[in-house]
Amino acid sequence: MERTFRTHEVRQQQELEGLWDFWTKEDRSDLQKMMVPGVWETCPGYENYRGTGFFETTFEGEGDYRLVFKGVSHTGTVFVDGERIGSHYNAYTPWDVTVRGLEPGRHTLRVEVCNAFNSESALHVPNDYYTYGGINRPVILEKIGSAFLRSVHVTTVKGESGWRAAARIRIESAVEGERVNLRAGICGEETVTQLLELKKGLQEVELSLPCESPREYTPANPALQTVTAQLLTGERVLDDLTDRFGFREISVREGKVYFNGEEIRIRGFNRHEDHGLFGCAIPLQAMEYDLQLVKDLKGNAIRTCHYPNDERFLDLCDEQGILVWEESHARGLNEEQMAHKNFRSQSNDCIREMIGTHYNHPCIFTWGILNECASFSEFGREIYREQFELIKSLDGTRPTTFASCHFRTDICLDLPDIVSMNIYPLWYFDTPAADHLKEVKEWIATTEGRGKPLIISEIGAGAIPGWHAPGDPKWSEERQAAILREQLRAVLEDSAVTGVFIWQFADGRVGDENFYGRPRCMNNKGIVDELRRRKLSYGTVKEIYGQWGAKA
DSSP states (O other): OOOSSOOOSSSEEEEOOEEEEEEOSTTOTTOEEEEESEEGGGSTTOTTOOSEEEEEEEEEEEEEEEEEESOOBSEEEEEETTEEEEEEEOTTSOEEEEEEEEEEEEEEEEEEEEOOOOTTOSSOOSOSSOOOOEEOSOEEEEEOOSEEEEEEEEEEEEETTEEEEEEEEEEEESSSSOEEEEEEEETTOOOEEEEEEOOSEEEEEEEEEOOSSOOBBOSSSBOOEEEEEEEEETTEEEEEEEEEEOBOOEEEETTEEEETTEEOOEEEEEOOSOBTTTBTOOOHHHHHHHHHHHHHTTOOEEEOTTSOOOHHHHHHHHHHTOEEEEEOSOBSOOHHHHTSTTHHHHHHHHHHHHHHHHTTOTTEEEEEOOBTOSTTSHHHHHHHHHHHHHHHHHOSSSOEEEEEOOTTTOOOTTSSSEEEEEOOBTTTBOSOHHHHHHHHHHHHTTSTTTTSOEEEEEEOOOBOTTOOOTTOOTBSHHHHHHHHHHHHHHHHTOTTEEEEEESOSBOEEOOGGGGGGSGGGEEOOOSBOTTOOBOTHHHHHHHHHHHHHHHO
């Protein structure tokens, strides 16, 4: 399932889900069937395999096609009928390749996938989360003509006379000079048509689109609207594209964050795309179950730590009014790692792909970057500045942030619109939560981050599922619940704090490199375990979030 709604009426699509051939050995001696989407760590015998895997299937067709990969972990190279078509780096953003002039008949699609660490990779490194191997998100085969609609971004602005909407439409063409009509409309109302001369490659067109008295999108009332664009010759539709958006405006002023003029208070969770049964290839039903638990916990927000998420998950958040902090791919990189020869290009590609594909999602209220990286150094500051400038050039409608753990040493708090800090009082050190929060706020007041909204982007404690012991020691479910009770009360009682994201929603796998600080080779700070079984802290979080949710 590509999205939770239909994106085309005219363009023919086929989802290439199901059992593909899979092997890892050159002679195919270990050939077997594997589900796509899926990751090989969920298959017996491959639980710890790090290396290259080959996925192969066939499809019927002739002419021109576009192959869309929503996620391949961590690098993918595509071959059609043995010919190399293209490749992509980064597990967490969609990408596509085009194949033109296929002869009639059955064709072979092979994807070479690698999750191994290597010297060319700046972002895919041993880390506090596991990078699985496989085609972890949907694959879609699309029949295209000489030109097709690549994207349509809708920007909404509220002025004195009401809402205005503008669409920026990107068209990709294999021909030059052909004249077509571009038609677009929103909310099912009057469409706008513009005569267009195609240019080979990519071109952009901006249209102002009318919509009388639209319903606003808010977390309490997530009114989604549709935008549809078409390419036509006369009245014959050559291609079409439908997406969803919301009439909403996010603003930051006087230390607060506002969503359509209403102050928001975050009761959130950090969530990895990780599941004990599915790895990172989480099916739609399991995504929705996660959100049902978040809502039962009285939460209202998700942070996509530490990479862009599956677009279907964002669709579900759109539909249910769950606020999202979406984050580009990077976590805990030191200055030497950020100086890697490919760091800038790979990071910037991820940012462009994240914003390019997720721009329209009204649930996303902020873009985040570079979690706990070297924001304490001048070189690190240069990287943070560059990435924030790139984000603003791609999307000036949302505020920016990054999660810092560098208390008293961070020199980048002037760069984002929102200051966010990761703190773990009572877990990594014994300072009372209210006292440590006070220290953090007093220090921020001495920096260029003063006066900005403050989010506690991580807070929490660990618990090994099912472990109970006299005296409630650390790693017991009782101690986790007690620590979270004090932490959350301290943060939520402080009206100067915009909100909190608990670390984390569910226990998630880590690599063997981190076993010494991660019992079970899991990050055990989840409110539920990797199979979504509830720990004692579940009731504690539900109680406290419920109290503050009622006040919101």
